Amino acid sequence: MKFQEKLKDVVKQGGAAVTASVVALVAAVVACLRWLVTTRQGRWLTAGLVTAGGLVAVGSTLVAHPPVQMIEPAQVGIRVNLLTGGTSEVREGWVVRLPHVHRLYLYSLKDQVYRTERSLSADGPAPFQAAEGLSIGIEVTLRYSLDPARIPELAQRLPGDVGREIVEPVVDGVLRRHFAQHTVREIFATHRAQIQKDLTAEIAPLLKEDGVVLRSITLGNVDLPQQYRTGVEALLAEELRAEKMRYTLELKSKQVKESELDAEAEKVRREKSAEAAGNEEIIAAKAKAEAMRHVLPFKEKEIEQRRLEAEASKVSRLTQASAEADARRIEAAGEADARRKLAESDAYRVEVTGKAASEQLARDADLISRNPLLIQKTLADKLSDKIQVIIAPPQAGGFIAGGLLGQPQESRYAQQAPPAPPAPAYSQVPEASPETSGYEEE
Template identity: 45%
Template sequence: MKPLLAKCTKLKWPLITIAVLSAIGYGVYKKPPFTTVQGNELGIRTNLLTGNTTQFKQGSAIVIPGINSFKRISLKDRVLQPKAIASSAGKEALQSLEGLSIGANVIIRYNVDETNLLNTYASIPDNDKQVVESAFYGIAYKIFSKYTVREIFSSKRDEITETLENSLKPLLANDGLALKSIQLGSIDLPSDYRKGMDSLLAEELASEKMRYTIELQKKKLQAKELEAESEKQRREISAQAEAKTQIIAAQAQEEAMKHIIPFKQRQIEQRKLEAEADTAARIQEAQGNAKARIIEADGEASARKKLAESDAYRIEQIGKANANQMAKEGELISKHPGLIQKAMVDKLSDKIQVIIAPPSTSGFVGDNLLGNGSRD
C-alpha cells in the first residue's frame, strides 16, 4: 500500500498543473484576452488588482479576464438639441425679462475631454445627453431671464451665446465632457407679440433707414467739401510748384546765358574766320582755275595750230599725190584713149541701162548716145 500511495502522491501535482492549464486554455478559448480599438475610439484598461489604468488608441489591447476591465469611449462629436425650450407655447418655455414666454432653437455640440481622460473616464455618464440637457436647462432659464425679447431676438444674441458657453463648460468638465460650441438659432415668439414686434421693427427699420440716408447724405456732402478743399490745396500746391519751376527755369536760363553769350561770340568769330578762309580759298581756287584755263587755251591753240599745219600738210600731200596721179593718168590716156570710155561707163553703169550699139566712126562709143554720130 505504501508504494502505491507514494506513486499517487508523485502523480498528484502534475495532474493539478494539467487541470489548471486546461482551465486557463478553455477560458482563453471562450474569452480571448485581446480586444480591438477603432480609429474613432479610445480604450481604457483598468487593472482590478492594482487599480492602474492604461489608455489605448487605434489598435489591439490585451485584456485578461478577471484581472483587467476594459471600457471603450467614442470620440465622435455629440449633438444635442433641447426640444423642451424650442416652442414659446411649451410648458417649459424660456422666460424673458418682461415675463414673456419664448422658444429658442439651440444646438449644443460636445465630446469627451481627451486631455484628462484617464482621471475623468470613470465619471463620464452612460446617458451623457440627459446630463448635458439637465445642466443646460439649469443655466438657460437664468441667463435668458436677464434679457429683453428684443435683445434676445436681435442685439444680444452673441453675448447670450458666449454666456451660455462660459457657464456650461465647467459643469460638463466635472463629468469628463468638453463643450465644443453652442449655436443659438431661431427665436419663437408669441403670435400677438410677433405681430406687434414686426410692425415696430418695420417702423424702426424705416426710421433707421432714414437716419442712415441722412447720415449718408451728410457724409457725401462732407466728402464733396473735403474733395473741394483737397482740390483747392492741390491747385495751390501745383501753382506754387509751377512758380518755383519757372523761377528755377529762369535762374537756370540766366546761368546758361552766362555760358551761351561767350559761346555765341566764339561762334561768330569762328564763322568770320571760316568766311575769310572760305573767301581766300575761293580766290585761290579762281586763280588756279584761271591759270588752268590759260594753260588749257594755250594748249588748245597749240593743238589747233599743229592740227591746221597737219591738215595743210595733208592737203598739200594729197594735192601732190592727185597731181602725180593725174599726170600718170594723162600719160596713160594718151597712150590708151579707150580708157576714157571705160571710165565713163563705170561711172554711169548704176544709172543707165547698157545698150549695145555699133561703134562710131570716130571710135567713141558714146557718140551715138550723145547724137554726135553720123546720120543716114
C-alpha cells in the first residue's frame, strides 16, 4: 500500500512536470509564431522558408519525373494525358512529359526473337509430346515485331513485356497442339517443312490480333530420347543403305546402257571403216589395172633385156672357167715341182744330220769310256737344277744309275778295278739359294 501510494505520488509529480513542459513549449511556439507574423524580420524569414520548401519540392519532383525524355531510333512512344485521357504518338527525338500530367509508353519497332527455352531438351522442364506419347525437345525460334500502325490503337491494353505475356502463351499452345498430331519421324525428318509452314499459317493470324507481325518460324534441333534416337539412327542407316543400293543399281543400269551404246558405236565405226577400206581397195585396184596397162610393155622390154644379159653372162662365165682351169693346171705343175724339190732337200738334210749324229755319238762314247763319271753328272743335271749333288767314287760294284742302265754293277766293277775305300754315299743337302747352288767334291 505504501509502495502504491509512493508510486502515485511520483506519477502525479511527473505528470505535473510534463504538463508544465508542454505548456512551456506551446507558449514558446506561440511566441515564435507571433514574432514571425507581427514583426518584419519574422515575415521575411517565413517567406524565405516557404520559398525554399517549394523549390525543394519542385526539384525533387523534376528529378524523379523529368519533363523531357529521349526516344531512341527504331522506337515509338505513346503519350497519354492523364487529365483529358487523350493519346498521341511520338517518334524518335525529344518529347515533353509533364509530371503527374503525362504518361509515356515506349515500344521497340525492331525485330525481336522468341525461343522455346524450356522445351529444348527431351529431359527439360517442359518438353513437347509427339503422337506416340514420347517426350521430345525442339528448338523453335520466332522472329516478330510490333505493327507500327496499330500501336496507338493497342497501347492501352498492350502489356509491358509483349514477348512473355502475348507471344509465349499463343506460340506454346499452338506448338504443343501441332506436335501432338505428328509422329517423331515426321517431326524429325519427313514433314519438317510442312509443319513449319502450318505453324506459320496458324500463329500469324493469332498474333496479328494483338498487333504483333510474325516474320518467320524456324524449327531447329530436335532432341529425341536416347533409345528412340538409337532406333532412328539404325533405321536411317538401313534407309541410307537401301538408297545407296538403288543408286548403285541405277548406275549399273546406266553403265550397261553405256556399254551397249559404245558397242553400237564401235559396230558402226567398223562398218564405216570396212566400207572405206573396200572403197580404197577398189580404187587401188582400178589404179593398179590402169598402171599395168602402161607397165606391161616396159615389163616385156625388161624381160628381153634380162635374157640378153643372161646370154652375155653365160659366155662370160664359160670364158672365165676355161681361164681358171688353165691357171689351175699351171699351179698344180708348179706345186708338184716345189714338193719334189722339198723332198730332195729333206732327204739331204736327214743324211747330213745322221752323219753328224753318228760322229757325235762316237765322240760321246769315247769321252764316256775315258770319263765314266760324266754319266752321273749328266743324270744329276737332268734330275733338277735345284738339287746339289756330291759325287764320290762308287763302292765296289756300285753305280747310282746302274739299275737304270740294266747292268750288273758288282761283277762289272769287280772286274775293272781293285777294291777301293768305302764308297761315298750320294746325299741331298738342303736346297740352297741360286747363288750358292753347284757341285762340290770331297
